[in-house]
Amino acid sequence: MGKPTAPRPPAVPDLKTGADLLSVLPMTAEIKGGHLFIGGVDTVELAREQGTALYVMDEATIREQLREYIKWTRFHWKDVDVVFAGKAFMSVAMCKIVAEEDCCLDVSSGGELAFALRAGFPMDRIYVHGNNKTPLELAECLDAGVGRIVVDSFEEMDRLSTLASERGATQKVLVRVTPGVEADTHDFIMTGAEDSKFGFGRNQGLAMQAVERAIALPGIEFDGLHMHIGSQIFALNSFAKAIEVIVEFIAEIKERTGVEVRMLDTGGGLGIAYGLPDEPSTIKDYGKVVVDGIKEECEKHGLTVPAMAVEPGRSIVANAGVTLYTVGSIKEIPGIRTYVAVDGGMSDNIRTSLYDAHYEALIANKADKPREMVATVAGKHCESGDIVVNDAPLQVPEVDDVLCVCATGAYCQSMSSNYNKQVRPGVVMVNDGVARVIIRRETYDDLMKCELG
Numbered sequence: 535m536g537k538p539t540a541p542r543p544p545a546v547p548d549l550k551t552g553a554d555l556l557s558v559l560p561m562t563a564e565i566k567g568g569h570l571f572i573g574g575v576d577t578v579e580l581a582r583e584q585g586t587a588l589y590v591m592d593e594a595t596i597r598e599q600l601r602e603y604i605k606w607t608r609f610h611w612k613d614v615d616v617v618f619a620g621k622a623f624m625s626v627a628m629c630k631i632v633a634e635e636d637c638c639l640d641v642s643s644g645g646e647l648a649f650a651l652r653a654g655f656p657m658d659r660i661y662v663h664g665n666n667k668t669p670l671e672l673a674e675c676l677d678a679g680v681g682r683i684v685v686d687s688f689e690e691m692d693r694l695s696t697l698a699s700e701r702g703a704t705q706k707v708l709v710r711v712t713p714g715v716e717a718d719t720h721d722f723i724m725t726g727a728e729d730s731k732f733g734f735g736r737n738q739g740l741a742m743q744a745v746e747r748a749i750a751l752p753g754i755e756f757d758g759l760h761m762h763i764g765s766q767i768f769a770l771n772s773f774a775k776a777i778e779v780i781v782e783f784i785a786e787i788k789e790r791t792g793v794e795v796r797m798l799d800t801g802g803g804l805g806i807a808y809g810l811p812d813e814p815s816t817i818k819d820y821g822k823v824v825v826d827g828i829k830e831e832c833e834k835h836g837l838t839v840p841a842m843a844v845e846p847g848r849s850i851v852a853n854a855g856v857t858l859y860t861v862g863s864i865k866e867i868p869g870i871r872t873y874v875a876v877d878g879g880m881s882d883n884i885r886t887s888l889y890d891a892h893y894e895a896l897i898a899n900k901a902d903k904p905r906e907m908v909a910t911v912a913g914k915h916c917e918s919g920d921i922v923v924n925d926a927p928l929q930v931p932e933v934d935d936v937l938c939v940c941a942t943g944a945y946c947q948s949m950s951s952n953y954n955k956q957v958r959p960g961v962v963m964v965n966d967g968v969a970r971v972i973i974r975r976e977t978y979d980d981l982m983k984c985e986l987g
């Protein structure tokens with residue numbers, strides 16, 4: 535989920551302290567007595583008490599981001615669902631927060647649906663994604679009574695139609711369309727080929743065939759269209775271009791079938807600041823471009839403005855989270871680089887190995903000191919590519935320091951693994967000076983619970 539952002543200049547000691555890193559930290563971050571505090575909690579004490587590696591999530595930031603989306607989308611149009619993309623960070627506690635904030639939830643597997651069910655999430659506010667939902671998953675969705683299923687292939691529509699008809703149900707569906715607009719971080723690319731495993735392309739007529747099939751099939755009710763053009767997007771004109779294309783398609787649907795599209799879901803994708811140079815667009819500007827953009831395009835084509843949905847993931851949780859590690863060893867290779875090895879790595883953050891992602895890091899117990907050196911933060915796994923942060927400006931580290939990697943709230947815990955039989959870290963939610971373990975650290979017994987010997 536998410537390519538790196540802009541090409542980065544060579545790292546040099548930047549002499550910045552924790553106080554200079556607030557743009558990538560949770561909104562409650564502060565430096566007190568040389569320590570990094572989040573949500574009123576001393577992260578150094580937390581690391582010592584809970585053990586590391588440890589994910590820390592700031593509840594105030596998560597709630598604030600959800601509220602910003604509600605505010606700045608509904609400011610422009612009354613009927614907008616804000617759908618948190620559960621793939622970015624899924625836990626029972628997170629589902630409860632999303633429900634309390636009057637938002638919807640997108641799930642992409644039977645497993646994610648099970649979390650929503652466990653949390654008592656209102657099923658009519660569930661959107662279901664996935665390019666190859668199994669028959670079992672489709673049946674689970676129908677039995678749970680989910681709000682909308684975003685259909686992604688002809689086979690899936692047929693399967694869903696049969697399963698729903700067997701149950702005497704009618705399931706609302708959105709048809710996923712590939713608009714042929716691919717978001718680059720700083721611009722968009724028109725891809726005539728529409729080469730994607732997701733959705734139906736417009737140019738070859740597949741999207742229209744899919745809509746016609748959805749209208750005709752029993753057991754399913756065509757409710758509208760869905761698109762998702764990418765992730766970690768900085769350029770709002772990518773969304774504007776895709777909206778232009780998809781609303782034109784809505785007009786074609788009306789002309790050809792007489793059916794008015796009732797809902798348009800424009801997916802997720804808004805970028806966030808991972809590094810100090812990153813300057814993402816605001817949720818306020820995003821709301822204007824997307825919601826006003828849809829309204830304007832509809833007016834242009836003489837269409838009724840549909841209900842809308844947006845599906846942010848990263849921009850809700852990424853900057854709400856940090857990962858705390860303990861420094862175990864410091865290896866200086868003269869004239870080459872210094873490796874600072876921590877007690878986690880690619881098992882708790884795969885994004886660096888997978889996407890060459892970059893993060894800001896600081897020593898949480900020296901947060902008031904300047905970052906006087908550059909080091910590479912390495913994990914503990916048996917892969918030379920197991921790097922958490924390449925060339926990170928850092929305070930001078932010592933063994934047992936608590937090293938904090940910023941902006942790890944999205945796609946880290948949710949993409950974590952047990953590689954090398956590493957136990958997954960726990961997750962602590964902090965708020966108003968209180969730390970609450972929402973996912974406990976795994977144990978060796980957890981690692982072996984499926985072993986039958």
Ligand SMILES: Cc1ncc(COP(=O)(O)O)c(C=O)c1O
Nearest residue numbers: 619762765802803845846847848
């Ligand atoms: C269909 C869909 N919706 C929403 C999202 C969330 O995107 P982001 O986390 O970039 O906001 C994704 C992520 O890839 C997605 O595939």
